[in-house]
Amino acid sequence: MLGLVSQIPALSLANNINEYTIKAAFIYNFARFTEWPDESKELRVCIYGKDPFGASIDKLNGKQSNGRIIKVIRTRSIEEVKSCHIAFLNIIPPERRLYARALRDIEGANVLTISDAEGVVGFGVMIGLKIDNDKVAFDVNHTVAKASEIEISAKLLRLAKVVN
Amino acid sequence: MAIKYLRHRLSRLSIQNKLLIINLTVTTTALLFAVIMTVYSEYSNNRSSVLESLLVRAKMVGSNSTAALVFDDAEGARDILQAFSESKDVQVAVIYDNNNRALARYIKQQSNAASGSHDTLESLDNVIDIEKPNEDIDFMLAKHINIIHNIEFDNETIGKLFIKADVSHLYDEIIQYLFFTSSMALVGLGLASILLLKLRQSITWPLQKLTSLMDSVTENNDYSIRAENDSSDEIGILSRGFNKMLKHIQINDEKLAHELAERYKAEEHLDKLAYYDVVTDLPNRHFFHQKLVQVIEQAINKKSIMALVFLDLDNFKIVNDTLGHNTGDLLLKQASSRLSSVVRQSDHICRIGGDEFAIIIENIKQIDDAAVVTTKCIESLSKPFVFDGKNFFIGVSIGISICPDDAITANDLLVNADMAMYEAKLNGKNNYQYYDRKMNVAHSKKYQLESDLRHAIEQDQLELHYQPQVDAQSGMLSGVEALMRWDHPEKGMIEPDVFIPVAEESGLILKLGEWLLNTACTHAKQIDSSALKGIRVAVNISAKQMLEKSFIDIVLTALKRSGASPSLLEFELTESILMDDGEILHSNVNQLKQLGISVVIDDFGAGFSSMGYLKSFPINMLKIDKSFISGLPDSSEDAAITQAVIAMSHSLNIKVIAEGVEHKSQVDLLRNYTCDYIQGYYYAKPMPFDDLFKLESCSKISSKQLHMIKGGGGK
Numbered sequence: 016m017l018g019l020v021s022q023i024p025a026l027s028l029a030n031n032i033n034e035y036t037i038k039a040a041f042i043y044n045f046a047r048f049t050e051w052p053d054e055s056k057e058l059r060v061c062i063y064g065k066d067p068f069g070a071s072i073d074k075l076n077g078k079q080s081n082g083r084i085i086k087v088i089r090t091r092s093i094e095e096v097k098s099c100h101i102a103f104l105n106i107i108p109p110e111r112r113l114y115a116r117a118l119r120d121i122e123g124a125n126v127l128t129i130s131d132a133e134g135v136v137g138f139g140v141m142i143g144l145k146i147d148n149d150k151v152a153f154d155v156n157h158t159v160a161k162a163s164e165i166e167i168s169a170k171l172l173r174l175a176k177v178v179n
Numbered sequence: 180m181a182i183k184y185l186r187h188r189l190s191r192l193s194i195q196n197k198l199l200i201i202n203l204t205v206t207t208t209a210l211l212f213a214v215i216m217t218v219y220s221e222y223s224n225n226r227s228s229v230l231e232s233l234l235v236r237a238k239m240v241g242s243n244s245t246a247a248l249v250f251d252d253a254e255g256a257r258d259i260l261q262a263f264s265e266s267k268d269v270q271v272a273v274i275y276d277n278n279n280r281a282l283a284r285y286i287k288q289q290s291n292a293a294s295g296s297h298d299t300l301e302s303l304d305n306v307i308d309i310e311k312p313n314e315d316i317d318f319m320l321a322k323h324i325n326i327i328h329n330i331e332f333d334n335e336t337i338g339k340l341f342i343k344a345d346v347s348h349l350y351d352e353i354i355q356y357l358f359f360t361s362s363m364a365l366v367g368l369g370l371a372s373i374l375l376l377k378l379r380q381s382i383t384w385p386l387q388k389l390t391s392l393m394d395s396v397t398e399n400n401d402y403s404i405r406a407e408n409d410s411s412d413e414i415g416i417l418s419r420g421f422n423k424m425l426k427h428i429q430i431n432d433e434k435l436a437h438e439l440a441e442r443y444k445a446e447e448h449l450d451k452l453a454y455y456d457v458v459t460d461l462p463n464r465h466f467f468h469q470k471l472v473q474v475i476e477q478a479i480n481k482k483s484i485m486a487l488v489f490l491d492l493d494n495f496k497i498v499n500d501t502l503g504h505n506t507g508d509l510l511l512k513q514a515s516s517r518l519s520s521v522v523r524q525s526d527h528i529c530r531i532g533g534d535e536f537a538i539i540i541e542n543i544k545q546i547d548d549a550a551v552v553t554t555k556c557i558e559s560l561s562k563p564f565v566f567d568g569k570n571f572f573i574g575v576s577i578g579i580s581i582c583p584d585d586a587i588t589a590n591d592l593l594v595n596a597d598m599a600m601y602e603a604k605l606n607g608k609n610n611y612q613y614y615d616r617k618m619n620v621a622h623s624k625k626y627q628l629e630s631d632l633r634h635a636i637e638q639d640q641l642e643l644h645y646q647p648q649v650d651a652q653s654g655m656l657s658g659v660e661a662l663m664r665w666d667h668p669e670k671g672m673i674e675p676d677v678f679i680p681v682a683e684e685s686g687l688i689l690k691l692g693e694w695l696l697n698t699a700c701t702h703a704k705q706i707d708s709s710a711l712k713g714i715r716v717a718v719n720i721s722a723k724q725m726l727e728k729s730f731i732d733i734v735l736t737a738l739k740r741s742g743a744s745p746s747l748l749e750f751e752l753t754e755s756i757l758m759d760d761g762e763i764l765h766s767n768v769n770q771l772k773q774l775g776i777s778v779v780i781d782d783f784g785a786g787f788s789s790m791g792y793l794k795s796f797p798i799n800m801l802k803i804d805k806s807f808i809s810g811l812p813d814s815s816e817d818a819a820i821t822q823a824v825i826a827m828s829h830s831l832n833i834k835v836i837a838e839g840v841e842h843k844s845q846v847d848l849l850r851n852y853t854c855d856y857i858q859g860y861y862y863a864k865p866m867p868f869d870d871l872f873k874l875e876s877c878s879k880i881s882s883k884q885l886h887m888i889k890g891g892g893g894k
Contacts, residue, residue: 041250044246044249044250047249047332047333048246048249079333080333081333168246170242170243170244170245170246170247171246173243173246173247173255173258173259174246174247174250174252174255
């Protein structure tokens with residue numbers, strides 16, 4: 016179990032492993048390389064919109080990251096997203112204006128926004144997941160993250176394909 | 180072993196070099212140790228810092244690669260590992276995940292280390308676990324360092340970082356460092372040596388000074404040198420000890436030198452005494468013999484001719500006996516200096532006896548050359564010698580013997596020269612004679628005569644004849660003169676002129692004189708007891724007798740034994756005897772006077788006539804020498820002298836007797852001159868004792884009677 020989430024033995028889609036299982040592990044790992052300004056004991060991972068993960072994301076529940084205990088929350092309320100540490104945004108259809116609106120709504124809150132919709136990093140989402148060479152990869156909009164007082168580790172930034 | 184070997188080698192070196200070697204050895208050892216320690220420490224430090232830096236980099240890269248590990252991002256991991264490309268030493272770096280699967284690897288280009296695949300960690304040996312660093316010596320000296328670093332994230336080990344670093348550059352560095360420190364050490368050693376050379380002089384310089392001082396002392400034997408060193412170290416003590424020792428040696432040396440000088444002086448003096456005559460400063464008999472042997476040898480070897488000239492002063496004995504030994508010595512000195520001045524420098528003149536000299540003449544061309552030298556000698560001594568303002572004449576008799584003609588040994592040559600000299604004496608003195616073989620016969624005759632004379636005294640071969648003396652005025656027998664006759668059993672009658680000189684020369688004269696005195700005294704007693712009673716008996720006394728201390732005792736004994744009356748005795752002395760100014764002579768003459776024995780001067784006028792003794796001695800009578808009488812009556816000079824002597828004697832109350840009177844005319848003249856007594860053939864020849872009593876009329880004999888007796892003797 017631990018191996019599955021903390022280590023990603025074969026994050027290649029070719030290995031016939033579910034894409035979102037890998038993405039869930041990515042989310043966990045993002046949490047580990049990120050620091051938030053609050054002191055809460057809870058690290059709230061919210062799934063906003065349609066849940067693509069299924070049970071694989073629930074495996075994060077109760078896991079520790081930097082002394083915080085992860086709690087997976089599925090929500091449709093943008094207001095609730097504001098109280099999350101990580102928000103996986105899965106807005107359908109993945110249009111720019113919809114993402115812009117959601118992002119505007121949570122502006123000011125210290126939320127690491129993640130999405131796997133195409134080009135979302137350009138819309139203002141902090142981390143955008145994508146498939147590259149049959150492997151899950153990610154881009155980072157560091158500017159937005161910094162504006163939200165979220166510190167993404169340089170180690171993580173180094174792995175990003177594109178950093179804005 | 181090494182130290183023993185070193186000590187052995189060192190013991191052969193000078194102190195200078197010992198000091199140098201010891202100091203350099205110590206310095207080198209210290210420097211070597213320092214260099215090794217420094218180099219090791221440097222290496223150790225360098226290696227530690229290299230290791231430290233590797234570990235730091237491993238941690239950093241490990242930490243940086245956490246995200247890549249977590250995301251299984253090989254590309255990201257490779258990017259991170261690419262950081263090692265800046266590092267010179269890291270050859271290989273591999274990130275492993277928890278399943279020991281290599282996520283990413285970095286291999287330095289141009290590196291041989293790429294040979295290994297490093298796919299899994301199992302293939303690796305000799306790796307450093309960063310938690311437990313290996314510090315053993317193999318690790319310390321290894322050219323490569325392998326490090327495994329556990330990559331942790333969130334208190335979990337999520338993978339490992341393997342690094343293989345090439346640290347061979349450490350060796351290059353350390354070799355450079357070794358070169359540098361060694362160079363510095365060598366420079367230090369050089370500086371130390373220079374310093375040492377300067378400093379060791381303070382030790383070796385005084386030692387060198389001391390040794391060179393010692394050398395100069397032993398070389399020059401100069402013990403007055405002193406070491407100058409006042410330092411209080413061991414060398415100072417050595418110097419002072421050395422000086423003290425030198426002082427002792429110097430004192431002893433000076434003492435020794437002084438002692439040696441004294442000894443040399445003494446030896447030189449002894450040598451001179453041994454080879455030189457102290458009176459004349461001429462070489463002595465000892466030298467003469469050595470020289471003679473040497474010259475003869477040379478003459479024989481070179482086939483040349485050499486001459487030995489033997490000289491004997493004629494009248495030296497008279498001067499010595501009459502003027503004393505001091506004057507005699509003076510005469511010898513003057514005579515020797517005259518002789519020395521006439522001989523050539525190459526001739527050797529020596530004094531070989533009392534008045535005997537010898538000249539060795541080398542390399543003469545012909546035998547006659549020797550005569551040239553001897554003639555000069557005779558001439559040089561013919562001039563008078565002056566003592567006390569008086570002239571003394573001495574002559575010299577010389578014999579010459581030639582080598583190899585006459586003899587070829589020193590002894591034979593000397594005997595021959597002596598014989599030739601004796602021949603010269605017999606020939607009337609003051610001449611020279613070459614040796615002739617006939618002389619040998621004469622010589623042996625002389626010695627035979629001496630031997631026979633000795634026997635003659637013992638065996639009573641001698642007898643006394645008496646020649647009558649007549650009162651000039653009355654013609655009466657007044658006395659007789661005792662004269663010795665020697666009737667040799669084989670050779671017949673031998674004249675006193677022949678045997679008296681032999682007796683004088685051999686010393687037999689004393690014995691002869693004593694015999695004469697005793698016999699004459701016995702005869703005097705017999706005469707006094709006969710018809711001839713009252714006539715005096717004259718006895719000749721020799722110089723040697725008169726100068727004997729015991730002479731008076733002998734006279735007294737003779738008188739006592741014979742019972743003769745001293746007043747009937749007359750002792751005839753020659754003038755020369757009275758020339759001696761000695762105490763013994765004075766005492767003897769005075770005692771004779773006291774005994775009542777008359778003293779007559781024999782042969783007056785023949786020798787050195789010094790009238791002084793006529794006053795100082797109690798003289799009773801003078802006997803005028805026959806040489807004056809023989810000239811009478813024709814020689815006016817002899818007549819004048821005879822007359823003057825008689826007149827002078829009478830004025831001094833001294834009687835006069837004339838001897839050698841042979842003619843009537845002489846008797847008449849002497850009577851005319853008032854001569855007191857006459858002796859001579861005119862009256863009587865000497866006759867045997869018994870014949871005296873055949874004379875008629877005991878005390879009154881006429882000339883006729885005497886002639887009768889003469890005729891009766893038949894001789």
